Amino acid sequence: MTVLFRAMWTAFRRLLADKAARATMLLSIILYSGIYPQPYVSEVVRDVPVAVVDQDGSSASRDLIRRIDATDSVAVVAALPTLPDAQALFFAREVSGGVVIPPDFERELLDGNPSPIAVYGDAGYFLIYSAISTAVSSAAGDLGAEVQYERLTAAGVDPGVAMAMVSPVAISSIALFNPQGGYASYVVPAAFVLILQQTLLMGIGVLHAGRRADRWIDAIAAPLVYILLYGLWIAVTQILLPFAYGIERLGSWEQLYALAIPFLLAVTALGFVMAQLAPSREAMVFTLVVMGVPLFFISGISWPVESMPKPLWAIAALIPSTTAITAFVRVDQMGSGLAAVSGTIVWQLVLAAGYTLAALLLRARGRPLRACPPEVRSR
Template sequence: MKAILTICRIELGRILSLKPAFAVLVIASIIYAAFYPQPYRTEALRNVPIAVVDLDGTDSSRELARRVDASADVAVSAVFPDEVSARQEVYSRNLYGLLIIPQYFERDLLHHRQSPVALYADASYFLVYQRISGGVTAVAKAMGAEVETARLIAAKVDPVLAAAAADPMPLTAVPLFNPQGGYATYILPAAFVLILQQTLLIGVGLLGTYRNDEIHGELAASAGPAAVVAGKLLAYLILEAFIVAFYLIALPYLYNIPRLGTPLSIFTFALPFVLAVGALGLILADLFRDPLTVQLVSAALGIPFLFLAGFSWPTEAIPPFLHALATLLPSTSAINGLVAVSQLGAPITDVRLPFLTLWTLATIYIAIAILLESRRRNTEVTS
């Protein structure tokens, strides 16, 4: 036990003294926390600019355009007399949608006939398209229900029955765990876990490529391979206790992300995650043994890790082989579990599958790290 604590103290000192490792494990964590969430702070798109072509020019058509402009999602930035000039603005990307109100719009409504409006929206950006189509559709449906209600009331139907007939099944949508329906609330909790993995993986890999004579020399006789690995992992756990608390407890408060989990449940789930990533970093260092190679390999794997994690690309759309491969990455199970625990307030029993998967990965990676440490010692002795 004394050897483990000694190695832990030495490794913590190396984290603070080796500039490459300190830059990745500490400085990079602060920089990511400060800058990565900034593009998502507005949560959802608002007031996406569109054009309106009013071919009717009546009170009803102007009322429709006014209501669309008053919605939170869409802003009518220009009104054109014809479709050709409006299209040019859309093609120039000055505007992102085009709403065409047909001629005889009001007349058709007064004669109880359908009067369809045309909406052209830029679908190259799915968030923009979603906002435009959703905003205009909601306004059109609401105005259509009002027109139908007024028609029924004019036909001597009871106003309550008329309102029910125009909209017999009103829908009340309640976004659970994401009250604002925003992208930041969805993406940031998962991205934080991936950042924790990448910084720890690269930092531990860099530490392992710099030989330390104090550990591999003076303590070699008294501390076996298991003690060396255990001491290093204990050092990483102490460091990550602060970083995990910063990312999964402090930052959600700072960025107003829903947080229903308790610190105890978060730390409980994060324990096997940190152990698995730390042991994987030791394996990475032993396989490549060069700081530059570790950095290049880790950087190259960053994007695949992002897509295999299952939050930027749906897990259901990932081929089974790649999905099985993704299970070997601690971030895959950690994202599913930590997001549920910290953001949704799920107890550990509800996420036992990813929790047990992380413990399995931690056990396997720690065993491999011990074997590699033992092999390295045998190689040094024979040489």
């Protein structure tokens, strides 16, 4: 046992002695923890600037504009006489959308005729477009319902019946988990699972790719050290970081580690397989650094797995993050408990076993590619 501990201590010192490994497995995670969540700290989009073109100029149209402006998500920043004026502001990126209220808006509304309005926004920016569209629809719906209710009651309909005629069922929409629809709460916990995987794989690449095989005891000690180190990073990125950024956590730490340990086993084993296949340390790091964005999308956190080609997803599932990202989010953010992610835990263990076997076979084949630089060899 002391032999193992000594070997682990050596592996840890080797990690600390290598500047690139230190930068990858220690510094980068601290940096990412500070940098990565920054775009999203405000969580939601507020006061998206829109222009209005009020061709009616009536009290009803002004009421509607006031209601649109009063929503959290949209702010009316310009009132313009014509649509081309609004378009000019839009192309100059001073407003993100526009609302057009046609002439006779009020008259048609009070006469009980359909009185349409138009809303414009760049649908290439989904969050902005949906903020504008939702705000305008809800303002128009509220105003319309009030006008209708007043018309009906004025005509002598019983208020309760009038209410039921305007809106026969109450439709509520309730967000389960992440109730304010925060972007940081959605993207940060998921992204850090991927960041841990990528930096761990890169670190193994930096320390082991293209290197002659170690003694057996070192081959056991090094992975153990990385798993312990990353066990610590799991606590930092999945417990401390959500706390620091006010992201809700519903799962317990025991559940988190019941998932995290199989995940780290799978990633570490994959790292050693890659390290033995990679022609050089640079090639392995290069391969990994460009992979992040596709791996994030394929995890199903932002684009549904149901809408991906099945074979593609099945191949991608060989990479631990593909199934692990949503599992972490379910355990941590949705408080799903372990039963809901048992399939993923088993799969991570299968991957860990498979990659360990592959790494051992590759090691037995032996392929000394490049001698260790002297500074790493010295103890």
